[in-house]
Amino acid sequence: MTSTIDVVTDRALKARHRAMWGLGDYPAVAIDVIPELGPELVAASRVRPGDRVLDVAAGTGNAAVPAALTGARVVASDLTPELFDAGREFAARHGVRVDFEEGDAEALPYDDGEFDAVLSCVGVMFAPHHQQAADELIRVCRPGGTIGLLSWTPTGFVGEMFRTMKPYAPPPPPGAQPPPLWGDEEHVRMLLADRVTDVVTRRQTLTTELFATPEAWLAYWKTVYGPAIAVYRGIADDPERVAALDRDLIALAMRFDHGTHSTVMDWEYLIVTARKRS
Numbered sequence: 001m002t003s004t005i006d007v008v009t010d011r012a013l014k015a016r017h018r019a020m021w022g023l024g025d026y027p028a029v030a031i032d033v034i035p036e037l038g039p040e041l042v043a044a045s046r047v048r049p050g051d052r053v054l055d056v057a058a059g060t061g062n063a064a065v066p067a068a069l070t071g072a073r074v075v076a077s078d079l080t081p082e083l084f085d086a087g088r089e090f091a092a093r094h095g096v097r098v099d100f101e102e103g104d105a106e107a108l109p110y111d112d113g114e115f116d117a118v119l120s121c122v123g124v125m126f127a128p129h130h131q132q133a134a135d136e137l138i139r140v141c142r143p144g145g146t147i148g149l150l151s152w153t154p155t156g157f158v159g160e161m162f163r164t165m166k167p168y169a170p171p172p173p174p175g176a177q178p179p180p181l182w183g184d185e186e187h188v189r190m191l192l193a194d195r196v197t198d199v200v201t202r203r204q205t206l207t208t209e210l211f212a213t214p215e216a217w218l219a220y221w222k223t224v225y226g227p228a229i230a231v232y233r234g235i236a237d238d239p240e241r242v243a244a245l246d247r248d249l250i251a252l253a254m255r256f257d258h259g260t261h262s263t264v265m266d267w268e269y270l271i272v273t274a275r276k277r278s
């Protein structure tokens with residue numbers, strides 16, 4: 001049974017996560033850096049006109065909007081409603097309707113089997129209790145419906161970025177699991193287990209060519225990306241640690257940079273699609 005202390009602790013953790021994703025300018029990241037990921041996930045998940053689709057941890061609707069463009073009826077659910085105005089503008093610019101609704105991926109406010117497809121684009125991976133979140137994805141999907149997930153891999157650039165920031169961040173609370181584990185195929189298969197069939201996995205890369213240098217990437221990232229901003233805020237009173245984290249992140253970007261005249265990096269992700277067992 002869940003104790004009152006567990007509920008209070010979990011609420012406080014989710015409030016911190018919500019505040020973190022509200023920092024900086026996540027809508028800019030979605031539009032400038034990773035806009036191709038939502039359409040990739042929607043195509044891989046074979047969303048069809050008329051489908052009822054749930055985009056979990058949808059942010060500003062990176063997957064929800066392309067899903068709606070196929071003719072699906074789409075709900076975009078996220079812990080951080082501060083992102084919804086930007087999401088509604090994004091949907092309006094594309095001339096589609098998406099219903100943005102607040103919700104925790106670990107306790108989705110929907111009935112069993114409500115959706116034909118349940119998607120999450122670099123989203124559910126940030127819910128701290130992986131099994132609980134996976135159980136919810138499966139619960140709200142109808143039997144025979146599709147689960148489609150796109151997650152950064154542990155050894156790709158974003159996974160390595162989280163590993164690099166870890167020593168500079170407070171220890172995660174007990175029971176919280178690292179986000180990039182959702183980019184490990186075996187981990188996802190274990191989470192979904194025998195409740196799904198037809199599991200298909202594919203590793204791909206997103207090529208970013210937006211930044212002139214690794215230093216330019218870091219300057220941008222420290223301004224827009226909530227998890228990085230939160231880590232820097234935690235060490236702000238220690239200039240040596242700030243400088244060390246700067247050095248470590250720039251070294252990481254240099255390791256991934258294969259550009260000649262400007263920085264070009266390939267950021268690896270895993271797409272998993274599966275069918276909920278009937």
Ligand SMILES: C[S@@+](CC[C@H](N)C(=O)[O-])C[C@H]1O[C@@H](n2cnc3c(N)ncnc32)[C@H](O)[C@@H]1O
Pocket residue numbers: 014017018021030034037038056057058059060061062063077078079080083103104105106120121122123124126127128
């Ligand atoms: C990297 S963003 C991805 C957003 C969007 N899917 C995209 O592709 O741009 C991660 C999102 O996960 C959301 N998130 C984090 N923890 C969550 C939770 N427990 N439940 C629901 N959403 C959560 C954040 O608010 C944020 O919008």
